[in-house]
Amino acid sequence: MSDAAAEGLTFTESEPGSFLRPYVTHLSAYTERRAAPTPRRQPPFAGVVMIFGFGVPLSLSGPAGFRRLASFAGGLHDTYVDTTTAGVAEGVQVNLTPLGARRLLGMPMRELTNRLFSLEEVLGGWATATVERLAEAPGRAARIALLDEALSGRIDEAPEPDRRVGWAWSRLVATRGTVSVASIAAELGWSHRHLVSRFHDQIGLAPKVTARVLRFEHATGRLRSGMSLADTAATCGYYDQAHMNRDFRAMAGATPRELVPPPRVLG
Incomplete structure:
Protein backbone atom coordinates (compact mmCIF):
# COMPACT_ATOMS: atom_id res chain seq x y z
CA MET A 1 0.00 0.00 0.00
CA GLU A 157 -21.08 -15.76 -4.95
CA ALA A 158 -21.48 -15.03 -8.69
CA PRO A 159 -21.07 -17.45 -11.63
CA GLU A 160 -17.70 -17.44 -13.40
CA PRO A 161 -17.44 -15.75 -16.81
CA ASP A 162 -17.12 -17.80 -19.98
CA ARG A 163 -13.63 -19.34 -19.85
CA ARG A 164 -13.37 -19.38 -23.66
CA VAL A 165 -14.01 -15.65 -23.83
CA GLY A 166 -11.47 -15.29 -21.02
CA TRP A 167 -8.90 -17.09 -23.17
CA ALA A 168 -9.69 -14.85 -26.17
CA TRP A 169 -9.44 -11.74 -23.97
CA SER A 170 -6.06 -12.92 -22.64
CA ARG A 171 -4.78 -13.41 -26.21
CA LEU A 172 -5.76 -9.87 -27.14
CA VAL A 173 -4.18 -8.44 -23.98
CA ALA A 174 -0.96 -10.45 -24.37
CA THR A 175 -0.51 -9.25 -27.96
CA ARG A 176 -1.69 -5.70 -27.14
CA GLY A 177 -4.41 -5.97 -29.74
CA THR A 178 -2.25 -7.09 -32.65
CA VAL A 179 -3.39 -10.74 -32.94
CA SER A 180 -5.80 -11.52 -35.77
CA VAL A 181 -9.41 -11.77 -34.60
CA ALA A 182 -9.98 -14.40 -37.30
CA SER A 183 -7.21 -16.56 -35.80
CA ILE A 184 -8.81 -16.33 -32.34
CA ALA A 185 -12.17 -17.44 -33.74
CA ALA A 186 -10.49 -20.30 -35.62
CA GLU A 187 -8.64 -21.54 -32.53
CA LEU A 188 -11.90 -21.53 -30.57
CA GLY A 189 -13.78 -23.24 -33.39
CA TRP A 190 -16.28 -20.37 -33.44
CA SER A 191 -17.64 -18.34 -36.30
CA HIS A 192 -16.71 -14.66 -36.37
CA ARG A 193 -20.34 -13.81 -35.66
CA HIS A 194 -20.45 -16.03 -32.55
CA LEU A 195 -17.18 -14.58 -31.23
CA VAL A 196 -18.57 -11.04 -31.63
CA SER A 197 -21.79 -12.05 -29.84
CA ARG A 198 -19.89 -13.57 -26.89
CA PHE A 199 -17.64 -10.50 -26.65
CA HIS A 200 -20.64 -8.16 -26.59
CA ASP A 201 -22.03 -10.16 -23.67
CA GLN A 202 -18.86 -10.75 -21.65
CA ILE A 203 -16.59 -7.82 -22.63
CA GLY A 204 -18.88 -5.13 -24.02
CA LEU A 205 -17.03 -4.26 -27.23
CA ALA A 206 -16.54 -6.39 -30.33
CA PRO A 207 -13.12 -8.08 -30.54
CA LYS A 208 -11.86 -5.74 -33.28
CA VAL A 209 -12.81 -2.64 -31.30
CA THR A 210 -11.34 -4.15 -28.13
CA ALA A 211 -8.07 -4.68 -30.01
CA ARG A 212 -8.16 -1.05 -31.13
CA VAL A 213 -8.46 0.15 -27.51
CA LEU A 214 -5.57 -2.11 -26.46
CA ARG A 215 -3.37 -0.74 -29.28
CA PHE A 216 -4.22 2.80 -28.23
CA GLU A 217 -3.32 2.02 -24.62
CA HIS A 218 -0.02 0.46 -25.67
CA ALA A 219 0.83 3.38 -27.96
CA THR A 220 0.11 5.91 -25.20
CA GLY A 221 2.48 4.06 -22.89
CA ARG A 222 5.21 3.90 -25.54
CA LEU A 223 4.94 7.65 -26.20
CA ARG A 224 5.17 8.36 -22.47
CA SER A 225 8.36 6.28 -22.35
CA GLY A 226 9.91 8.60 -24.95
CA MET A 227 9.45 6.52 -28.10
CA SER A 228 9.16 8.47 -31.36
CA LEU A 229 5.90 8.74 -33.28
CA ALA A 230 7.14 6.61 -36.16
CA ASP A 231 8.51 3.86 -33.91
CA THR A 232 5.35 3.90 -31.80
CA ALA A 233 3.14 3.47 -34.86
CA ALA A 234 5.26 0.55 -36.11
CA THR A 235 5.62 -1.11 -32.69
CA CYS A 236 1.91 -0.89 -31.84
CA GLY A 237 0.54 -2.35 -35.06
CA TYR A 238 -0.67 0.75 -36.92
CA TYR A 239 -0.35 0.88 -40.69
CA ASP A 240 1.41 4.25 -40.43
CA GLN A 241 1.42 7.49 -38.41
CA ALA A 242 -1.72 8.74 -40.16
CA HIS A 243 -3.57 5.62 -38.99
CA MET A 244 -2.36 6.21 -35.43
CA ASN A 245 -3.36 9.88 -35.59
CA ARG A 246 -6.90 8.97 -36.69
CA ASP A 247 -7.29 6.51 -33.82
CA PHE A 248 -6.00 9.01 -31.27
CA ARG A 249 -8.37 11.72 -32.50
CA ALA A 250 -11.31 9.32 -32.31
CA MET A 251 -10.46 7.92 -28.88
CA ALA A 252 -8.79 10.86 -27.12
CA GLY A 253 -10.00 13.88 -29.09
CA ALA A 254 -6.35 14.80 -29.61
CA THR A 255 -3.31 13.94 -31.71
CA PRO A 256 -0.66 11.69 -30.14
CA ARG A 257 1.56 14.71 -29.40
CA GLU A 258 -1.32 16.73 -27.97
CA LEU A 259 -2.13 13.86 -25.63
CA VAL A 260 1.52 13.02 -24.80
CA PRO A 261 3.78 16.04 -25.45
CA PRO A 262 7.45 15.21 -26.12
CA PRO A 263 9.73 15.55 -23.09
CA ARG A 264 11.25 18.99 -22.63
CA VAL A 265 14.94 19.28 -23.34
CA LEU A 266 16.76 21.39 -20.80
CA GLY A 267 19.78 23.29 -21.94
Whole structure:
Protein backbone atom coordinates (compact mmCIF):
# COMPACT_ATOMS: atom_id res chain seq x y z
CA MET A 1 0.00 0.00 0.00
CA SER A 2 1.34 3.45 -0.87
CA ASP A 3 0.29 7.06 -0.34
CA ALA A 4 0.67 9.84 -2.89
CA ALA A 5 -0.39 13.42 -3.45
CA ALA A 6 -0.88 15.79 -6.34
CA GLU A 7 -2.26 19.30 -6.43
CA GLY A 8 -5.66 19.12 -4.73
CA LEU A 9 -5.60 15.31 -4.56
CA THR A 10 -4.37 12.81 -1.98
CA PHE A 11 -4.77 9.08 -2.42
CA THR A 12 -3.70 5.67 -1.19
CA GLU A 13 -3.14 2.82 -3.63
CA SER A 14 -3.07 -0.89 -2.90
CA GLU A 15 -2.89 -4.17 -4.76
CA PRO A 16 -6.12 -6.12 -4.46
CA GLY A 17 -6.14 -9.24 -2.34
CA SER A 18 -5.20 -12.53 -3.96
CA PHE A 19 -8.80 -13.56 -4.66
CA LEU A 20 -9.57 -10.30 -6.50
CA ARG A 21 -6.45 -10.13 -8.64
CA PRO A 22 -7.92 -11.94 -11.67
CA TYR A 23 -10.78 -9.42 -11.66
CA VAL A 24 -9.45 -6.13 -10.22
CA THR A 25 -6.40 -4.28 -11.57
CA HIS A 26 -6.42 -1.17 -9.38
CA LEU A 27 -7.72 -0.03 -5.99
CA SER A 28 -7.23 3.49 -4.64
CA ALA A 29 -8.94 5.60 -2.00
CA TYR A 30 -8.83 9.34 -2.57
CA THR A 31 -9.72 12.77 -1.25
CA GLU A 32 -9.99 15.59 -3.77
CA ARG A 33 -10.43 19.29 -2.90
CA ARG A 34 -11.07 21.79 -5.69
CA ALA A 35 -11.82 25.46 -5.06
CA ALA A 36 -12.71 25.93 -8.73
CA PRO A 37 -14.11 23.49 -11.31
CA THR A 38 -11.31 21.23 -12.58
CA PRO A 39 -11.89 19.55 -15.96
CA ARG A 40 -10.17 16.35 -17.11
CA ARG A 41 -10.38 14.28 -20.26
CA GLN A 42 -10.35 10.52 -19.63
CA PRO A 43 -9.30 8.50 -22.71
CA PRO A 44 -10.53 4.89 -22.97
CA PHE A 45 -8.64 1.98 -21.49
CA ALA A 46 -9.15 -1.77 -21.47
CA GLY A 47 -11.06 -1.93 -18.22
CA VAL A 48 -14.19 -0.95 -16.31
CA VAL A 49 -14.13 1.91 -13.79
CA MET A 50 -16.24 1.95 -10.64
CA ILE A 51 -16.27 4.88 -8.24
CA PHE A 52 -17.68 4.33 -4.76
CA GLY A 53 -17.88 8.01 -3.94
CA PHE A 54 -19.35 10.44 -1.45
CA GLY A 55 -19.27 14.20 -1.29
CA VAL A 56 -19.72 16.48 -4.29
CA PRO A 57 -20.71 14.54 -7.43
CA LEU A 58 -18.62 14.68 -10.60
CA SER A 59 -19.91 16.15 -13.83
CA LEU A 60 -19.55 13.47 -16.51
CA SER A 61 -19.94 14.03 -20.24
CA GLY A 62 -19.53 11.10 -22.62
CA PRO A 63 -21.01 9.44 -25.70
CA ALA A 64 -24.32 8.78 -23.93
CA GLY A 65 -24.76 12.35 -22.64
CA PHE A 66 -24.26 14.29 -19.41
CA ARG A 67 -24.70 13.11 -15.82
CA ARG A 68 -23.74 14.27 -12.31
CA LEU A 69 -22.83 11.31 -10.10
CA ALA A 70 -20.80 10.69 -6.95
CA SER A 71 -20.84 6.88 -7.30
CA PHE A 72 -20.88 5.39 -10.77
CA ALA A 73 -19.75 2.65 -13.12
CA GLY A 74 -18.89 2.80 -16.80
CA GLY A 75 -18.47 -0.02 -19.27
CA LEU A 76 -15.72 -0.25 -21.86
CA HIS A 77 -15.50 2.86 -24.01
CA ASP A 78 -13.92 3.41 -27.40
CA THR A 79 -13.81 7.17 -26.95
CA TYR A 80 -13.17 9.69 -24.20
CA VAL A 81 -15.23 10.95 -21.25
CA ASP A 82 -14.88 14.51 -19.91
CA THR A 83 -15.13 14.99 -16.14
CA THR A 84 -15.28 18.09 -13.97
CA THR A 85 -14.65 18.13 -10.22
CA ALA A 86 -15.55 21.03 -7.91
CA GLY A 87 -15.62 21.07 -4.10
CA VAL A 88 -14.66 18.11 -1.90
CA ALA A 89 -15.08 14.52 -3.06
CA GLU A 90 -13.94 11.29 -1.42
CA GLY A 91 -14.23 7.66 -2.33
CA VAL A 92 -12.59 4.53 -3.62
CA GLN A 93 -11.85 3.83 -7.29
CA VAL A 94 -11.86 0.25 -8.56
CA ASN A 95 -10.63 -0.70 -12.02
CA LEU A 96 -11.93 -4.11 -13.07
CA THR A 97 -11.19 -6.31 -16.01
CA PRO A 98 -14.25 -6.58 -18.28
CA LEU A 99 -14.74 -10.19 -17.18
CA GLY A 100 -14.44 -9.14 -13.54
CA ALA A 101 -17.14 -6.54 -14.10
CA ARG A 102 -19.31 -9.13 -15.88
CA ARG A 103 -19.07 -11.43 -12.87
CA LEU A 104 -19.61 -8.65 -10.33
CA LEU A 105 -22.57 -7.07 -12.12
CA GLY A 106 -24.19 -10.21 -13.51
CA MET A 107 -25.43 -8.37 -16.60
CA PRO A 108 -24.45 -8.30 -20.29
CA MET A 109 -21.56 -5.87 -20.65
CA ARG A 110 -22.98 -4.49 -23.92
CA GLU A 111 -25.58 -2.70 -21.75
CA LEU A 112 -22.77 -0.58 -20.25
CA THR A 113 -20.69 0.02 -23.40
CA ASN A 114 -19.93 3.73 -23.88
CA ARG A 115 -22.34 4.56 -21.04
CA LEU A 116 -22.19 5.64 -17.39
CA PHE A 117 -24.59 4.56 -14.65
CA SER A 118 -25.02 5.30 -10.97
CA LEU A 119 -23.82 2.37 -8.86
CA GLU A 120 -27.35 1.94 -7.52
CA GLU A 121 -28.62 1.41 -11.08
CA VAL A 122 -26.31 -1.55 -11.63
CA LEU A 123 -25.69 -2.89 -8.12
CA GLY A 124 -28.86 -1.90 -6.27
CA GLY A 125 -29.02 -1.66 -2.50
CA TRP A 126 -25.66 -3.42 -2.12
CA ALA A 127 -23.99 -0.35 -3.63
CA THR A 128 -25.87 2.06 -1.34
CA ALA A 129 -24.94 0.10 1.77
CA THR A 130 -21.31 -0.28 0.68
CA VAL A 131 -20.88 3.44 0.01
CA GLU A 132 -22.35 4.24 3.45
CA ARG A 133 -19.91 1.84 5.12
CA LEU A 134 -16.98 3.33 3.20
CA ALA A 135 -17.95 6.86 4.24
CA GLU A 136 -17.89 5.79 7.90
CA ALA A 137 -14.54 3.93 7.69
CA PRO A 138 -11.61 5.61 9.52
CA GLY A 139 -9.30 6.62 6.67
CA ARG A 140 -8.23 5.60 3.20
CA ALA A 141 -6.46 2.34 4.10
CA ALA A 142 -9.49 1.12 6.01
CA ARG A 143 -11.74 1.98 3.07
CA ILE A 144 -9.61 -0.05 0.67
CA ALA A 145 -9.60 -3.05 3.02
CA LEU A 146 -13.37 -2.82 3.49
CA LEU A 147 -14.07 -2.64 -0.25
CA ASP A 148 -11.64 -5.46 -1.04
CA GLU A 149 -13.58 -7.69 1.36
CA ALA A 150 -16.99 -6.56 0.06
CA LEU A 151 -16.06 -7.11 -3.59
CA SER A 152 -14.51 -10.50 -2.83
CA GLY A 153 -17.68 -11.68 -1.14
CA ARG A 154 -19.97 -10.54 -3.95
CA ILE A 155 -17.79 -11.90 -6.77
CA ASP A 156 -17.31 -15.23 -4.97
CA GLU A 157 -21.08 -15.76 -4.95
CA ALA A 158 -21.48 -15.03 -8.69
CA PRO A 159 -21.07 -17.45 -11.63
CA GLU A 160 -17.70 -17.44 -13.40
CA PRO A 161 -17.44 -15.75 -16.81
CA ASP A 162 -17.12 -17.80 -19.98
CA ARG A 163 -13.63 -19.34 -19.85
CA ARG A 164 -13.37 -19.38 -23.66
CA VAL A 165 -14.01 -15.65 -23.83
CA GLY A 166 -11.47 -15.29 -21.02
CA TRP A 167 -8.90 -17.09 -23.17
CA ALA A 168 -9.69 -14.85 -26.17
CA TRP A 169 -9.44 -11.74 -23.97
CA SER A 170 -6.06 -12.92 -22.64
CA ARG A 171 -4.78 -13.41 -26.21
CA LEU A 172 -5.76 -9.87 -27.14
CA VAL A 173 -4.18 -8.44 -23.98
CA ALA A 174 -0.96 -10.45 -24.37
CA THR A 175 -0.51 -9.25 -27.96
CA ARG A 176 -1.69 -5.70 -27.14
CA GLY A 177 -4.41 -5.97 -29.74
CA THR A 178 -2.25 -7.09 -32.65
CA VAL A 179 -3.39 -10.74 -32.94
CA SER A 180 -5.80 -11.52 -35.77
CA VAL A 181 -9.41 -11.77 -34.60
CA ALA A 182 -9.98 -14.40 -37.30
CA SER A 183 -7.21 -16.56 -35.80
CA ILE A 184 -8.81 -16.33 -32.34
CA ALA A 185 -12.17 -17.44 -33.74
CA ALA A 186 -10.49 -20.30 -35.62
CA GLU A 187 -8.64 -21.54 -32.53
CA LEU A 188 -11.90 -21.53 -30.57
CA GLY A 189 -13.78 -23.24 -33.39
CA TRP A 190 -16.28 -20.37 -33.44
CA SER A 191 -17.64 -18.34 -36.30
CA HIS A 192 -16.71 -14.66 -36.37
CA ARG A 193 -20.34 -13.81 -35.66
CA HIS A 194 -20.45 -16.03 -32.55
CA LEU A 195 -17.18 -14.58 -31.23
CA VAL A 196 -18.57 -11.04 -31.63
CA SER A 197 -21.79 -12.05 -29.84
CA ARG A 198 -19.89 -13.57 -26.89
CA PHE A 199 -17.64 -10.50 -26.65
CA HIS A 200 -20.64 -8.16 -26.59
CA ASP A 201 -22.03 -10.16 -23.67
CA GLN A 202 -18.86 -10.75 -21.65
CA ILE A 203 -16.59 -7.82 -22.63
CA GLY A 204 -18.88 -5.13 -24.02
CA LEU A 205 -17.03 -4.26 -27.23
CA ALA A 206 -16.54 -6.39 -30.33
CA PRO A 207 -13.12 -8.08 -30.54
CA LYS A 208 -11.86 -5.74 -33.28
CA VAL A 209 -12.81 -2.64 -31.30
CA THR A 210 -11.34 -4.15 -28.13
CA ALA A 211 -8.07 -4.68 -30.01
CA ARG A 212 -8.16 -1.05 -31.13
CA VAL A 213 -8.46 0.15 -27.51
CA LEU A 214 -5.57 -2.11 -26.46
CA ARG A 215 -3.37 -0.74 -29.28
CA PHE A 216 -4.22 2.80 -28.23
CA GLU A 217 -3.32 2.02 -24.62
CA HIS A 218 -0.02 0.46 -25.67
CA ALA A 219 0.83 3.38 -27.96
CA THR A 220 0.11 5.91 -25.20
CA GLY A 221 2.48 4.06 -22.89
CA ARG A 222 5.21 3.90 -25.54
CA LEU A 223 4.94 7.65 -26.20
CA ARG A 224 5.17 8.36 -22.47
CA SER A 225 8.36 6.28 -22.35
CA GLY A 226 9.91 8.60 -24.95
CA MET A 227 9.45 6.52 -28.10
CA SER A 228 9.16 8.47 -31.36
CA LEU A 229 5.90 8.74 -33.28
CA ALA A 230 7.14 6.61 -36.16
CA ASP A 231 8.51 3.86 -33.91
CA THR A 232 5.35 3.90 -31.80
CA ALA A 233 3.14 3.47 -34.86
CA ALA A 234 5.26 0.55 -36.11
CA THR A 235 5.62 -1.11 -32.69
CA CYS A 236 1.91 -0.89 -31.84
CA GLY A 237 0.54 -2.35 -35.06
CA TYR A 238 -0.67 0.75 -36.92
CA TYR A 239 -0.35 0.88 -40.69
CA ASP A 240 1.41 4.25 -40.43
CA GLN A 241 1.42 7.49 -38.41
CA ALA A 242 -1.72 8.74 -40.16
CA HIS A 243 -3.57 5.62 -38.99
CA MET A 244 -2.36 6.21 -35.43
CA ASN A 245 -3.36 9.88 -35.59
CA ARG A 246 -6.90 8.97 -36.69
CA ASP A 247 -7.29 6.51 -33.82
CA PHE A 248 -6.00 9.01 -31.27
CA ARG A 249 -8.37 11.72 -32.50
CA ALA A 250 -11.31 9.32 -32.31
CA MET A 251 -10.46 7.92 -28.88
CA ALA A 252 -8.79 10.86 -27.12
CA GLY A 253 -10.00 13.88 -29.09
CA ALA A 254 -6.35 14.80 -29.61
CA THR A 255 -3.31 13.94 -31.71
CA PRO A 256 -0.66 11.69 -30.14
CA ARG A 257 1.56 14.71 -29.40
CA GLU A 258 -1.32 16.73 -27.97
CA LEU A 259 -2.13 13.86 -25.63
CA VAL A 260 1.52 13.02 -24.80
CA PRO A 261 3.78 16.04 -25.45
CA PRO A 262 7.45 15.21 -26.12
CA PRO A 263 9.73 15.55 -23.09
CA ARG A 264 11.25 18.99 -22.63
CA VAL A 265 14.94 19.28 -23.34
CA LEU A 266 16.76 21.39 -20.80
CA GLY A 267 19.78 23.29 -21.94
